[in-house]
Amino acid sequence: MLEPFFRWCESTLVGRAIADSVWAFPILEAVHLLGLCLLGGALLVVDLRMLGVGLTGQPVSQLARHARPWLIAALIVMVATGIPLFLSEAIKAYYNTSFWVKMSTLPVALVFTFGVRERVARSEGMEPGPRCKVIGAVSLALWFTVAAAGRWIGFS
Amino acid sequence: MIERFLEWLGETPWSIALLESLYAWPLVESTHVLTLGLFVGATIMMDLRLTGLAFRNVPVQSFTGRLLPWTHAGFIIMTVTGLLLFYSQPLRYYHNVFFRVKVLVMIAAGINAFVFHRGAHRRASEWGDDAIPPRAARIAGTVSLTAWALVVVTGRLIAYNWFDCDIQPQPGWVNWLAGCEAVTE
Numbered sequence: 001m002l003e004p005f006f007r008w009c010e011s012t013l014v015g016r017a018i019a020d021s022v023w024a025f026p027i028l029e030a031v032h033l034l035g036l037c038l039l040g041g042a043l044l045v046v047d048l049r050m051l052g053v054g055l056t057g058q059p060v061s062q063l064a065r066h067a068r069p070w071l072i073a074a075l076i077v078m079v080a081t082g083i084p085l086f087l088s089e090a091i092k093a094y095y096n097t098s099f100w101v102k103m104s105t106l107p108v109a110l111v112f113t114f115g116v117r118e119r120v121a122r123s124e125g126m127e128p129g130p131r132c133k134v135i136g137a138v139s140l141a142l143w144f145t146v147a148a149a150g151r152w153i154g155f156s
Numbered sequence: 157m158i159e160r161f162l163e164w165l166g167e168t169p170w171s172i173a174l175l176e177s178l179y180a181w182p183l184v185e186s187t188h189v190l191t192l193g194l195f196v197g198a199t200i201m202m203d204l205r206l207t208g209l210a211f212r213n214v215p216v217q218s219f220t221g222r223l224l225p226w227t228h229a230g231f232i233i234m235t236v237t238g239l240l241l242f243y244s245q246p247l248r249y250y251h252n253v254f255f256r257v258k259v260l261v262m263i264a265a266g267i268n269a270f271v272f273h274r275g276a277h278r279r280a281s282e283w284g285d286d287a288i289p290p291r292a293a294r295i296a297g298t299v300s301l302t303a304w305a306l307v308v309v310t311g312r313l314i315a316y317n318w319f320d321c322d323i324q325p326q327p328g329w330v331n332w333l334a335g336c337e338a339v340t341e
Contacts, residue, residue, distance in 0.1 A: 022318070026312065026313055026315075026316055029312060031309075033189070036193055039193065040196070041197030041199075042197070042201070043197075044193065044201075045201050048226065055214065055218050055219070056222060057214075066211045067210075144190070148186060151186045151190065152182070
């Protein structure tokens with residue numbers, strides 16, 4: 001049902017231009033990876049703190065507030081490079097299980113991060129409770145799945 | 157000398173098995189890439205603090221004391237998986253332009269970290285609470301951010317054979333950088 005849409009994606013001007021270029025895909029991929037580094041850092045500082053390790057000298061709420069703009073910046077870089085990467089190989093993505101695992105976990109991770117994790121992190125101080133630890137662990141697991149499935153798109 | 161050794165290394169049964177494996181190589185490579193989020197991610201956070209761009213009211217000693225063990229753990233995983241990947245195709249990587257630039261930049265990043273820890277960081281008790289750290293720390297943070305970004309980009313580009321010795325003709329400086337004269341001799 002969605003296949004015609006994926007075919008259209010790949011036929012777009014942007015999709016064609018990237019697929020026809022030698023450098024565009026590798027450069028976009030490299031920037032996508034830089035976004036992953038920033039995303040990983042911005043997530044980990046807070047998730048580790050929620051688990052009770054890492055920067056334990058600061059309250060959870062303070063770290064979460066500081067990390068937030070960098071987390072959002074990282075997500076913008078990821079999406080801005082991820083969409084053109086997708087457009088250049090949409091049909092391959094359509095038949096790729098890893099792609100679907102990634103794309104179904106991603107919205108869950110986003111809603112969880114900005115809906116649940118953010119609210120809890122804001123209300124936590126120096127001693128994160130069990131609820132906070134569970135949320136830190138779930139956040140790590142969700143984003144790990146997104147990243148691992150994302151990497152596996154290229155292998156399968 | 158090095159060529160002969162790497163050629164021998166690449167012909168050892170484990171090297172061939174790793175390169176030709178259906179899952180081992182992709183798993184090692186994926187671990188290498190995903191650990192970027194831990195190692196480079198944590199490094200970026202500390203560098204942003206050193207440049208005064210983020211976490212301004214978190215003491216620098218919190219980063220160098222409590223986050224650094226996580227960075228080190230990430231570094232160990234990166235090194236082990238990276239060496240394994242090199243072991244799977246030693247001669248190819250040795251003559252890969254991007255690999256060579258990556259190694260040089262990593263050495264530069266290492267020297268930068270060493271200089272910072274031996275220098276400005278020793279007096280961190282005096283300035284660690286400052287929103288904007290002193291010049292030496294800001295420079296160390298900026299150099300580190302730039303260097304690791306270059307390492308990530310060149311690392312990703314190792315996968316492409318554009319400048320490999322068996323793809324000719326190339327400009328002279330590319331062949332020089334890739335050390336191709338030893339191959340064509």
